[in-house]
Amino acid sequence: MKLILLGAPGAGKGTQAARISAALGIPAISTGDIIRSAIKTGSPLGLELKSYTDKGALVPDELVVALLQDRLKDADCENGYILDGFPRTIEQAKFLDRAVHIDRVVNIVVEDEVIVRRMGGRRFCPTCHATFHTVYSKPQVEGICDHCKAPLTIRDDDKPETVLHRLKVYHDQTEPLEAHYADIMLSVDGTRDVEVIASEILEGLKA
Numbered sequence: 001m002k003l004i005l006l007g008a009p010g011a012g013k014g015t016q017a018a019r020i021s022a023a024l025g026i027p028a029i030s031t032g033d034i035i036r037s038a039i040k041t042g043s044p045l046g047l048e049l050k051s052y053t054d055k056g057a058l059v060p061d062e063l064v065v066a067l068l069q070d071r072l073k074d075a076d077c078e079n080g081y082i083l084d085g086f087p088r089t090i091e092q093a094k095f096l097d098r099a100v101h102i103d104r105v106v107n108i109v110v111e112d113e114v115i116v117r118r119m120g121g122r123r124f125c126p127t128c129h130a131t132f133h134t135v136y137s138k139p140q141v142e143g144i145c146d147h148c149k150a151p152l153t154i155r156d157d158d159k160p161e162t163v164l165h166r167l168k169v170y171h172d173q174t175e176p177l178e179a180h181y182a183d184i185m186l187s188v189d190g191t192r193d194v195e196v197i198a199s200e201i202l203e204g205l206k207a
């Protein structure tokens with residue numbers, strides 16, 4: 001089964017991608033990972049990609065789809081795959097549509113408020129890189145790392161202004177994909193327990 005996983009940043013796509021991948025025996029593929037590993041090879045294509053990422057520029061859609069198509073030829077994709085984090089725009093979806101046939105799109109729906117609360121509560125230890133949450137996984141002493149006693153910080157990615165900006169980009173650019181893929185879309189409520197969401201997705205994909 002060839003799947004796309006949609007959902008706002010912080011909706012839990014990575015977690016569900018791992019569950020679906022394990023349950024169906026198909027790989028979860030992130031274009032970010034493909035780009036990073038192509039850069040590592042130092043090939044002419046890798047160098048071209050590096051010229052974009054070094055500038056902080058987006059890699060052109062055509063190039064990403066070409067890379068993706070190449071990855072999808074690998075033996076582990078024989079029975080399908082899950083695309084996590086791509087496409088993010090209608091233009092990318094159109095490129096992808098021309099390259100591959102997608103069976104289903106799983107959309108993990110979580111309201112902005114919940115995402116802001118989830119991400120805003122994340123705390124990070126700059127010393128040992130442990131992660132905590134002010135509600136879901138509290139440190140023993142508020143603001144202090146359980147493991148190395150260093151003061152915890154908030155990563156830039158988790159600051160409310162960053163989260164709100166990423167949500168706005170998602171609503172503007174990625175949400176239109178819901179209409180684009182309406183015919184093959186399975187929407188699930190992403191605010192419940194991880195296991196409940198995973199089993200609803202797997203049931204839905206059987207239907």
Ligand SMILES: [Zn+2]
Pocket residue numbers: 125126127128129130145146147148149150
């Ligand atoms: Zn620590």
